[in-house]
Amino acid sequence: MSIYAHPIGSLDGQPFDLDGLAGKAVLVVNVASKCGLTPQYTGLEELQRTYADRGFTVLGVPCNQFGGQEPGTADEIATFCSSTYGVTFPITEKVDVNGQKRHPLYAELTAKPDADGESGDIQWNFEKFLISPAGEVVGRFRPTVAPDSAELVGALESVLPG
Amino acid sequence: MSENWKTVKAEAVRPGDAVRTQSGDVVTVSRVEKAFLGLPNMLAFIEDTPDRWFKQPMMADADVEVRSS
Numbered sequence: 001m002s003i004y005a006h007p008i009g010s011l012d013g014q015p016f017d018l019d020g021l022a023g024k025a026v027l028v029v030n031v032a033s034k035c036g037l038t039p040q041y042t043g044l045e046e047l048q049r050t051y052a053d054r055g056f057t058v059l060g061v062p063c064n065q066f067g068g069q070e071p072g073t074a075d076e077i078a079t080f081c082s083s084t085y086g087v088t089f090p091i092t093e094k095v096d097v098n099g100q101k102r103h104p105l106y107a108e109l110t111a112k113p114d115a116d117g118e119s120g121d122i123q124w125n126f127e128k129f130l131i132s133p134a135g136e137v138v139g140r141f142r143p144t145v146a147p148d149s150a151e152l153v154g155a156l157e158s159v160l161p162g
Numbered sequence: 163m164s165e166n167w168k169t170v171k172a173e174a175v176r177p178g179d180a181v182r183t184q185s186g187d188v189v190t191v192s193r194v195e196k197a198f199l200g201l202p203n204m205l206a207f208i209e210d211t212p213d214r215w216f217k218q219p220m221m222a223d224a225d226v227e228v229r230s231s
Binding site: 067 | 210212218
């Protein structure tokens with residue numbers, strides 16, 4: 001099933017146009033503003049700027065389930081992302097990624113095993129899923145895998161459209 | 163009714179305990195994850211209930227306030 005079958009809102013409260021991602025490679029990342037890994041925004045934005053013209057986008061998904069490190073309102077999150085890291089990639093509404101209230105998008109994403117063959121719950125902020133242009137989940141990278149790591153960049157380049 | 167909180171090492175917390183974090187939030191521990199993010203000196207308390215899923219990491223030797231079930 002394509003991830004685009006699971007509607008999600010955008011950070012401004014409007015429906016997010018998931019269909020607009022069809023045909024693109026997408027890196028879905030659960031983000032947080034007050035985490036030790038928050039500086040990964042720099043690397044994520046670098047990926048966005050490097051590969052956007054080749055049919056790629058990062059999709060940030062705020063989540064407050066990990067240490068309460070994404071406590072802000074939508075406006076606060078948006079301001080933080082733009083003013084601190086110059087984020088240009090889209091950000092969705094804040095959702096749950098684990099537990100009984102897990103967003104259906106993450107119900108599908110978390111079925112994907114990581115490089116060690118382990119699927120299931122998101123471990124922490126900044127876990128990353130690589131989606132192919134066909135909408136299939138093709139890679140899972142745990143929070144400590146940096147956006148500019150050879151592992152992640154190699155996988156990303158292998159699925160770029162065209 | 164009084165609440166009987168006591169201070170213990172994080173590694174002594176067990177499922178069913180309630181832990182009060184530094185922010186004052188109370189985590190009802192459903193399970194304890196060892197070696198949080200692969201760090202052997204870290205653990206994480208996970209609350210996994212119908213109302214909330216929440217994960218709070220701690221140093222294993224940190225002092226925490228706990229209310230036993």
